[in-house]
Amino acid sequence: MQKIPLMLAKAGMVLARDVFRGDSPTGMPVCGKDTQLTDALITRLDQMDVQSVYVEGHPVWEEGQRSFDELLGELDLRFEKCRENPLNAMLYDIYKAHLTKSMGGEGGRQTD
Amino acid sequence: MEDKRIELKKIIMDTRTLPTLPGVINKLNALSENDKASVQEMAKIVASDQVLSARILRLANSPSYGFYRVSTISNAMILLGVNVVKSLALSSSIFAIMEKNSIGLWEHSLGVGVAANLLARKLGLPECEEIATAALLHDIGKVIISLKCVEAEQEILRLVRERQIYIREAEREVIDTDHAEIGGWLSKSWYLPEKLSEPIACHHDVASSQNHRIKTSVVHVADVLVKASGFGNSGDRYVPEIQQVAWNTLKLDQGIMADLVDTLEDKLVEVRNFSLEMMAE
Numbered sequence: 001m002q003k004i005p006l007m008l009a010k011a012g013m014v015l016a017r018d019v020f021r022g023d024s025p026t027g028m029p030v031c032g033k034d035t036q037l038t039d040a041l042i043t044r045l046d047q048m049d050v051q052s053v054y055v056e057g058h059p060v061w062e063e064g065q066r067s068f069d070e071l072l073g074e075l076d077l078r079f080e081k082c083r084e085n086p087l088n089a090m091l092y093d094i095y096k097a098h099l100t101k102s103m104g105g106e107g108g109r110q111t112d
Numbered sequence: 113m114e115d116k117r118i119e120l121k122k123i124i125m126d127t128r129t130l131p132t133l134p135g136v137i138n139k140l141n142a143l144s145e146n147d148k149a150s151v152q153e154m155a156k157i158v159a160s161d162q163v164l165s166a167r168i169l170r171l172a173n174s175p176s177y178g179f180y181r182v183s184t185i186s187n188a189m190i191l192l193g194v195n196v197v198k199s200l201a202l203s204s205s206i207f208a209i210m211e212k213n214s215i216g217l218w219e220h221s222l223g224v225g226v227a228a229n230l231l232a233r234k235l236g237l238p239e240c241e242e243i244a245t246a247a248l249l250h251d252i253g254k255v256i257i258s259l260k261c262v263e264a265e266q267e268i269l270r271l272v273r274e275r276q277i278y279i280r281e282a283e284r285e286v287i288d289t290d291h292a293e294i295g296g297w298l299s300k301s302w303y304l305p306e307k308l309s310e311p312i313a314c315h316h317d318v319a320s321s322q323n324h325r326i327k328t329s330v331v332h333v334a335d336v337l338v339k340a341s342g343f344g345n346s347g348d349r350y351v352p353e354i355q356q357v358a359w360n361t362l363k364l365d366q367g368i369m370a371d372l373v374d375t376l377e378d379k380l381v382e383v384r385n386f387s388l389e390m391m392a393e
Contacts, residue, residue, distance in 0.1 A: 003381055052381075078342060078351050081278075087354040091340055094370045098377060 001102065002058045006042065006050055010059075013037045017054040019045060058103055068103045075099065117288045124260050125297055134205055136161045137198075138303070144194055154194060155186035158201065167204040168197060195241040203248050210255055216345025217255070219384070221248050223343045226379050227334035231372060235362060237326060239307070246311040247331045249299065251346060253291030253312075254279075256298055261287060272347070279347045280316055292316045318358040329358035337373070343380050 001016040014036050018029035030048060031041065037055075045053070075095055082088040139157050143149045159165050165185055172188040173181065182188045189197045203225070210218045228247030232240040258265045264287050271282040283290040296313025307324050311331040314321035321328035332355060338344065340351045 003378070074342060075340075078340060078349065081350040082353045085353045087356070087359055088336075088351065090366055091336070091351075091354065091369060091373075094366070094373050095340055097370075098373050102377065 001054055001056060002060060003052055003054050004060050005052050006046055008060050009037055009042050009045075009053055009055070011037055011039045011042070013059055014056040015053060016056045019050055019053055021048050021050065068099070071099055071103070072096070120261070120287055120289065121297065124256055124294060125301060126260075134161060134164065136164055137202055137205060140198055140201060144198060151189050151194065152186055154197075155184070155189050158185045158189075158197065164201055164204065168200050171200050171204070172197075193241075199241050199245045199248070202245060206249060206252070210252075214255075214258070214345070217251060217347065219344030220338060220346040221251055221344070222383055223338040223341070223380055224248070224250060224331070224334045226383050227337045227372075227376050228330050230375055230379065231330050231334055231337075231362075234368065234372060235330075237330070239327075242307055243311070243327050243330050246308045246327060247334050249304075249308065250295065250312050250315045250331050250335060251291060252298055253293065253295030254347065256294050257283070257287070257291060269347075272349075276349070278350060278352060290316070316352070318355045318361070325357075325361055329361040332358045333362065333364070337376060341373075341377065341380065343383070 015031065015033050017033050019031040021027060021030055030050075031045065033054075035041070037053075075092070079088065079092045083092060136157060140154060143154050143157065158168065168185060168188055169182060172192055182191060185197075192200075203222075206221075210221070225244045225248035229240055229244035232243045237243065257268070267286045268279065268282040271277065271285065272279050275282075280290045280292070292313055292315055296309055299309035299312050307327060310321055310324040311328040314328045315331045315335055318325065318328050318332050335346075336352055336354050339346060339348060
């Protein structure tokens, strides 16, 4: 699952979470998850002020974006000095799980 | 050594060159403590500063808040709440001071502000906005060091790079004080209330916090979280230890933290946009 700006959404991508109107993020969803995007749908969402959507997998690679292994390496480095502390070790595990999930792994949250 | 520190405090606190908060903020602070003050009166004060009004309206209309078309300051105050407008006013003034120095530090501060707000709300703490404001300001001492002690700052950065130590350890070694303490001095000279100045001064040593330990703990944990997430650039490469006393004070557990990391990472995407928005001005 990946959060992308609507600008980068393309027909064929599949929504991973319900989409809400830009001006009422807590109101009724305007488009359900698992919907396959079409050009017409993307235009409609744009008119509704939707800024970003969650899509399945990890379809958009921006230039300079780091891979999972690189991100994990950086996480390891950041925690290098404090892994001995049990609280920090717990936080490390939480972040590692989060990273795995957000880079397209299974088991992500499906709805908000 | 003690002399050096007092000398330094003098240099740092030389009011002629210290960044100041716009008078509007002080008036707003004074007025919001007065129970009889009306929203209209406060809106009038904000409206007297056109740059500030423009910023607040811009932020109030930004998608991060999810409201539609706010066109007057008093509407913004009613919709967002007086406290939010106050912290928007404060944060946009702080941004003006920080921007010139370091965008990375600004992003780190903004991230910690958001993390503290999320944590405080999750725990159902009172005065979430104040906690978020303290979190936003927690590293203000770093700005002062880079403004006032240019040579010392270079030396600090060199030590951090060469010996791979925390920035705070390097500060202690070079200037015999640290950014938290300096932030505490500065917030006193700005007459910020103790509920803001204590978390700023004690965010690296929660145990030394006497009267506002809960707020201090939130700021401390939020700082660790944002450093762990690698968002922004605080100057520290390594995540600091979570202090047990903060953990116990807030009665945290693994479940709370896992939820918090999920929401925080989501929010940080928006924070990046918000930060870009501020820079676009």
